[in-house]
Amino acid sequence: MIDTATNQTSRSNVSNVLRQAGLRPTRQRVSLAELLFSKGDRHISAELLHEEAVGADVPVSLATVYNTLHQFTEAGLLREVAIDGTKTYFDTNVSDHHHFFIEGENRVVDIPGDGVGIGEVPEAPEGMEIVRVDVIVRVRQKS
Amino acid sequence: MIDTATNQTSRSNVSNVLRQAGLRPTRQRVSLAELLFSKGDRHISAELLHEEAVGADVPVSLATVYNTLHQFTEAGLLREVAIDGTKTYFDTNVSDHHHFFIEGENRVVDIPGDGVGIGEVPEAPEGMEIVRVDVIVRVRQKS
DNA sequence: ATTTGTGCAAATCGTTTGCATCTGA
DNA sequence: TCAGATGCAAACGATTTGCACAAAT
Numbered sequence: 001m002i003d004t005a006t007n008q009t010s011r012s013n014v015s016n017v018l019r020q021a022g023l024r025p026t027r028q029r030v031s032l033a034e035l036l037f038s039k040g041d042r043h044i045s046a047e048l049l050h051e052e053a054v055g056a057d058v059p060v061s062l063a064t065v066y067n068t069l070h071q072f073t074e075a076g077l078l079r080e081v082a083i084d085g086t087k088t089y090f091d092t093n094v095s096d097h098h099h100f101f102i103e104g105e106n107r108v109v110d111i112p113g114d115g116v117g118i119g120e121v122p123e124a125p126e127g128m129e130i131v132r133v134d135v136i137v138r139v140r141q142k143s
Numbered sequence: 144m145i146d147t148a149t150n151q152t153s154r155s156n157v158s159n160v161l162r163q164a165g166l167r168p169t170r171q172r173v174s175l176a177e178l179l180f181s182k183g184d185r186h187i188s189a190e191l192l193h194e195e196a197v198g199a200d201v202p203v204s205l206a207t208v209y210n211t212l213h214q215f216t217e218a219g220l221l222r223e224v225a226i227d228g229t230k231t232y233f234d235t236n237v238s239d240h241h242h243f244f245i246e247g248e249n250r251v252v253d254i255p256g257d258g259v260g261i262g263e264v265p266e267a268p269e270g271m272e273i274v275r276v277d278v279i280v281r282v283r284q285k286s
Numbered sequence: 287a288t289t290t291g292t293g294c295a296a297a298t299c300g301t302t303t304g305c306a307t308c309t310g311a
Numbered sequence: 312t313c314a315g316a317t318g319c320a321a322a323c324g325a326t327t328t329g330c331a332c333a334a335a336t
Binding site for chain 2: 082083084085086088100102103109112121122124125127128129130131132133136137138139140141142143
Binding site: 287288289290291292293294295296297298299300301302303304305306307308309310311 | 318323332
């Protein structure tokens with residue numbers, strides 16, 4: 001895995017994506033992108049991604065993780081999920097979908113399939129346009 | 144307005160509500176409750192309420208504002224609206240409804256009437272039950 | 287060579303907490 | 312009286328920022 005040659009293909013794919021997003025494919029960005037996008041859909045906090053990176057022999061500073069997450073978000077590679085309170089989650093699934101938030105565990109999960117549709121999207125107020133509709137279904141362990 | 148006699152009625156109404164909620168009607172709580180509930184539906188942050196109180200000759204500490212907002216929330220007098228990570232908003236409208244979030248202005252507005260219905264509420268995952276469904280329609284100034 | 291990114295530590299912001307002091311019943 | 316409430320300042324956790332150094336084109 002650490003062998004550069006065997007990683008050639010995967011790394012250069014990532015590199016191209018970054019380049020197309022106008023971001024220099026630096027070591028850190030490439031590694032973080034691989035962590036983010038090689039495991040299916042994820043909802044991850046900066047802190048957690050940082051730990052993962054460090055654990056994977058990719059020592060990155062937390063500041064860089066934050067920078068990178070925001071840059072990826074601007075580039076449309078990630079979506080910020082504002083759920084609640086303290087932590088910010090980044091969603092690797094950029095398509096139109098909604099979320100369960102598991103209270104107590106503080107976990108975010110995609111709502112599968114087309115589980116929800118908003119019946120009628122309301123009119124935006126005077127002179128406003130809708131940017132996005134977020135639906136968060138808060139769930140808890142059944143008692 | 145500062146005359147105690149003329150405020151008798153309004154203040155004692157608030158007092159009773161607080162008492163019924165199991166909260167001592169202290170000076171600060173009564174005053175904050177009046178600020179909160181005498182102007183129709185509001186979406187207010189702790190900081191803003193604090194400024195308002197101080198401006199209205201009700202010097203309260205910020206810590207007490209936080210305490211009070213949380214106590215009111217537990218008592219069902221307020222609802223916490225999680226929009227955006229950083230700030231927490233408290234909604235004086237406790238009934239079932241959803242919100243516009245005005246980006247750029249960072250303002251929260253109730254969605255009027257029955258503007259939205261969630262088409263189909265999705266099944267909660269295995270062993271989970273739905274606590275609440277939040278719909279946030281993010282809007283911005285039309286360009 | 288120039289531009290852009292990175293790491294560190296300090297700074298910031300909203301919120302919470304510990305504790306001594308006050309207050310309402 | 313005395314449990315419960317308040318105020319202050321210090322503590323906190325997540326995120327951001329400033330700046331010297333390093334890496335990418």
